[in-house]
Structure formats: C-alpha cells, structure tokens
Amino acid sequence: MADLLLWAAVIVLALTAAGLLRLLRGPGAADRIMAGQLFGTGGAAVLLLLGAGGAYAAIDVALTLALLSAFVSLTFAVYAGRAGTRQALGRGEE
Amino acid sequence: MMAGLVLDGLLALLVLAVAAWTIGVCQTFAATVGFTVYGLLLAVVWMRLAAPDAALTEAAIGALTGVLLLRAAIQLAPSEAGLNRLRPALKLRLLAGTLAFAITATLAAVVFHLPEPAPTLVPQVTAQQASTGLGNAVTAVLLAFRAIDTLLEAVVLIFALVAVWSLAPDAAWGGIPGAQIKGGSGDVRAYLSRLLPPVGIVIAFYIFWVGADFPGGKFQAGTLLAAMGLLATMAGLIQPPPVASRGLRWALVLGTLVFLALGLAGMPLAGAFLAYPEGWAKPLILLIEAASMLSIGVTLGLLVIGYPAGQAEQ
Amino acid sequence: MSLLIDAWTVLAVFSGVFFFLAGTVGLLRFPDALTRLHALTKADNLGLGLIVFGLLPQAVDVWMALKLIVIWLLVLIAGAVVSQRVARVARAQESGQ
C-alpha cells in the first residue's frame, strides 16, 4: 500500500515538473505565478502521499505548505498586479 | 524501495533544474518565483531525508524569503533594469564556471569518501532524552543539550533587526517600520487577509504544541506567526507598531529574557547554566518555547517589513 | 474490509492524479493565460481533493483526517482568491502587450 502511494507521489511530482516548463517559458508574470501555485498544490499532494505512506510528519509539513503557498501566491499576484511593477518588469523582460 | 529511489532522483533533478534556472533567468521577478518554488521542493527533499523539523522550517522560511526578495525586486526593479541586459565577459564566466566546478567536484569526492561506520550522536541523545521528558529528539537537542546555541541564535535575530532598523534615515527613526502601505483595498485580497490569519495562528500554536513530542517547535511556529502578521500588514489591515514603542521592544526581547532568566536560575537550582532542575525540564522548556515563539514571530515579521522609511522616500 | 478501504484509496488517489494530469496539460497546452488559469485551479483543487478523500480512510487517528480536510480547504480558498488576482494580472498583461 505504502509503495503504491509512493508511486502516486512520483507521478504527481513528474506532473508538477511538467508545470516547470510553464514556469520557464511563461511569457508573463501571471503564468509564472500559476506555475508557482501548481508547485504549491503539487508539493502538498506529494507530501500528503508521503505522509499517508508512513512519514506522518509530512502531513504537518503539507499543512504549513498549504497555508504559506496561499500567502506567497497572493503576495506575488498583488505585487505583479501593481502598475509600477508591470512597467518596470516589462522593460526587464528578455 | 524502487519507488523511493525514483522519487528521490526526480526530486534532486527538479531541485537542480529550478536552482539553475533561478540563476540563469534574466528577469528578477521570475527568479524570485523560481526561488520560492525551490524552497517548496527543498521542503519535500528534507522529508525524504527524514528530517521533518527541517522540512517545516524550510517551508516556512522559504515563504518568508520569497516575499522578502520579491518586495526588494519590485523596489529595485527600475535601478536594476539597466543591469539586466549586461552579460558579464565570457572570461569571467569561464573562470567562475571552473571555480564552481572545482568546488562541486571536491564536495562530490567528499560525499563518496565519507567514513563508513557513519559517525552518529543518536545513542548519546536517546540515552539522555528521557530526562528532558521530550519525545522529539531535535527539540531536546535544541532546548536541552544545545540550549546555548538556541539562546545565542535568538540574540542574533535581535541583532539583525537592530541592524536593519539602524539603516533608517534619521528623519524616519522611531517611525512605523516599512514603506507606508495604502489602506486595505476592499477587494478579494482583504477577504483572504482576514480569513487566513486566525487559521494560521491556530496552526502555528498547533505546530508549537506538537513540537515537544513530534516534529514542530518554536522556530516553525514563530515563522508562521510572522507570515500571518505580514499577510495582514500588507493588506493594510494592521500597521506595525512604531519602532520607538516600548511594547514592541519588550515583545522582541521577551523570549530571550525568559530563556536567560531560566538559564541563570538553573545555576543555583540545577547546578549549571541552562540546566533544568530534575523533573522540571518539560514545563520550563515549553515556557521558553512559548515566549521565544512570540519574539521570533515578531522579529522575523519586522525583518521582512524592513527599516522605517518614513514618507520621504516611499 | 481493509481490502475495500485499500481499493477505495487506490481508486481515489489515482483518479486524483489523473486530474493533476489534466490540470498540468491544461497549463501547458492552453493558448493564453486566462484559460490556463481556469485549467490550473479547477483540476488541481479537484485532484488534491480526490487524493485527500482517498487518504482519509488511511488516517491513523481523527486528528490526521482533520488535518487532511483542513489542507484541502486551505488550498481551495487560496486557489479561489489567488486566481482572481492572477486573472487581473493576466488581463493587464494581455492589454499591456
């Protein structure tokens, strides 16, 4: 059973890694924040699967992660939304 | 066990990919997002290394560092935009690359030549752990066997905050730390900033309480409190107290004072500095943890908010 | 009985993983930021929700089950609020270009 959950964790991590492409290519800040959010959710899912598989402390880590990824994603979205940011970052874009 | 190795391999590759990308990408905002993702992945790596306390700390501190770097990136964006397109000379990059490769190769060699009967302090810790009454070995090390490190670490945090505050321009000294944040916008963001902090505080106290016997503890709980405070502050719902306020300064040093007082009390009562009288270890440790959790939370939050900039500059 | 529980866990967890797959494919393949956002938040929250439901019977005590539910609710609420802000950034980004 634990091994099966571990394989599920491997698949979820692989899928989250695919989300990395969007992080790398994402034309705009919005796409990058979304990729960050996907990592937050995916990371929490991987930790839950590890936690149920035996390392019970992983559930607490997932709890902290879920709480803080909300905080970080919101802060990134707010700052990316500010007029000054887009204009300043627009110039910096490759 | 195969699944474990595949998971670890994928994790290591992912961590390195995100780290390399964070170094390579031109745009600072993207690098900050990459660094936050890197912190998340590192928390999972710490779980795979059977260090749940470190995973909790990494997840919490990673979030604070991400926000800290983002705020700095936004403020420095105009002046640093010009530097974005500057590609350092090829010569410099080659030299840096060889140095980095040399460091990595040496460390890799060390990894392969570690002493075979791996040195460990587990027997000593487990032997003495019963006297502290704590189930969590890491908390026992942090607050009983190596209490002096934790005490000095709390002092280092206060020094860091004093140093950050001392950067304030003279006109703004004693004022409200951080840039003046306009009033809470009534939109969805204020909704979450009102909803999360109570939940976060309950989770922080849970993480603190569970830290005695299971992974958790005051550092992780303090960081969560700091994150919730920041969330409310950045939404403009609360304002950090001015630097000059007495209450704030007491809150900052409370944890260290309690730690120091109990440590000194240990000398007459238990024969040595930072020693706990027989049977009293757990309650005293929990008292110290409670006090330093609040102090660490306030200190870390104010470290992110930064020095009082006053109206002139922002 | 425990076989039934394990079967339920496997079924729920792997359907949750399937929704993660859908979410990630949506994030990569959809043309613009707003559609990607739609795919991301819907699929991920559902994926995590199914994984949580799959793991509930495996919980050793009621506290663990409670934590699983709290984690899922946190991700749901965060997803809802943050996607609003990200949509605003995405729209501004579209109009900006």
Add this chain to the structure above:
Amino acid sequence: MTSITLFGLCAAVLIGLGVYGLIVNPQPLRKILAFNLIGSGVFLFFGMIARRGAASGLGGDPVPQALVITGIVVAFSATALAVALLLRLDAAGGPSGLDDAVDGES
C-alpha cells in the same frame, strides 16, 4: 547509489551553482539569491550527513538537524539584513551595480 548519496551530490552541485551565480550575476539582489542557494546547499549537506547517522528508531542524527534548523533561521536574518542594506543604498541613490568591471567593458 543510494538516495542519500544522491542528495549529497545534489547539495554539492547546488553549492557550485550558487558560487557561479554569485560571481556572474551583475545584479546585487541576484547575488543575494545565489548566496541563499549556497546556504541551502550547505544545509542539505548537513542533512545528508544527519541521514547517514540514523540509528535506533531515529530517522536521522538530531544534532546536525538541530544545527540546520538554527542555521536556516539565521541565514534568513542575514538575507533580510543584506536586502535592507541594498534597499537603503538604492534609496540613497547609490550605484546599483557593485561591480565596475562588468560595466567597464561597455
């Protein structure tokens, strides 16, 4: 090739990446970010050593793990101080690029 060695090598490469980023990146804020990579690489190295010392029911040796926790928090406060210095330098209109050699070539 156990997963412990794997993470040890991962830590070594992280430290190398951090050093490279620290030297090459012209922006001071990115240098701070690279410095954080070096820090987390070193802590990961500690974690690998701790994992090797696992015995009698403990997943890892608690002493290096305790050092890592203290280290992560202190590294954060050092980063906060470095960022504050940078912001104050910027606010006072100081030069944003620290390294003239990079600017010199243009």
